[in-house]
Amino acid sequence: MPRNFRSLAVALIRRLALLAMGCTLLFSAVQGVWIYHSVQQQLLGNIQYVAGSNVPMLSVALWDIEPEVVQRQLDVIAARPGVGFVRVNVVTGQMFESGDASLLYHNRVSRFLIPTPAGGGKPLGELLIVVKDGYIYQQVALSLAGMLLGYLLLTVLICALVVYVLRRDLEQPMRTMAAFAGRLGPQTLTSPLQLQRAQRPTQDEIDLVAAGFVTLQNALTEHIDSLDQQVEERTQQLEGALAEIRALLTHDALTGCYNRAFLSERLPQETARAQRSGQPLALVFCDIDHFKQINDEYGHLIGDEVLREAASRLRSQLRGDIDWVVRFGGEEFVVVLPDTGSDNARQVAERLRDAVATTLQLADGRRLQITASLGLAIWQPGECMDDWLKRADALLYRAKMHGRNRVES
């Protein structure tokens, strides 16, 4: 988890809580004013009622001059909720009080005339009921506290519900997708994304993102497959090119025979093997007769064709996987015959001479007679490669001297 990570749910809850707090304060202020007025109205209504029910009794008590009764009645009124102080001013100058007299100067005062019991004549006095403002504030505070508690509970409930829905429908699937993306690698690329969400008839944003993931995954898989295919194709091309390069390193491009580099590497191996096994090893030096004349008379392209034809005819007479032919240079070929003694080698050399000696029919209708001279030398144990080649070359020279188209051994 990154250090600066902050969950969406937490961020949302913080904002929701702040908003709820702001709204609660605003509503509370409005509600407070409204509650204050309604409590005040209710209290004044109560005082009207109290006055209405007590003034007749006070009137009788004053008329009958019963000060104890008047005082007792005032005490009853002063004990009522919201009433702070009560006073009766009698026209005779007498005064009765109950409650906290200091409230008289700072609080709302309701005044009621006390008529005579018969109702006629001058009033007997005046009843003053002082409302206790503290009582109103207390009532307002109580109502607001209850309301705030309600708001708080509602906010907590809403936040809990939001957290639950966010966790289940947003946070968990997103965490699963993040973990899935984090685990993605060549081995896991084909493993499906499993969100484990309940089946719903509708789709939401998470489903869209998950579908996008699957599309991306498929595209990646396809891309990697096509890359694999390209790599395979390129590898095959490279291997083909490498095989060609290897063939060029050991083969002659014109005739397809082995080249001299191959001869230098392979011939010592053959002599070592012959040394170990005691088996004979023969070498035939073969040279096309009057090849310069062929070139001069028919051109180099025909000369090349003659070389290709001669090489093919030489190869056709040999054991494919045992004997081998080298283009030694120009129109000279070296044929190596492992496990071949002098009699057999002589027969093979004659066969080679016979195969090469032919008349070629050219495209322009002309006919071209070709022959070859051959020198056959059997390897002598301990003999080095150069000496052996020189011996075969000397025998070839002798075949040329003795009239060409022949084998000397």
Ligand SMILES: Nc1nc2c(ncn2[C@@H]2O[C@H](COP(=O)(O)OP(=O)(O)OP(=O)(O)O)[C@@H](O)[C@H]2O)c(=O)[nH]1
């Ligand atoms: N067309 C062609 N000619 C080549 C190639 N390599 C060498 N030659 C030619 O082969 C000829 C060999 O001639 P020489 O060495 O005088 O031998 P020759 O004419 O065959 O005479 P003898 O060997 O005595 O019968 C030269 O003219 C070379 O230019 C090649 O790859 N293609």
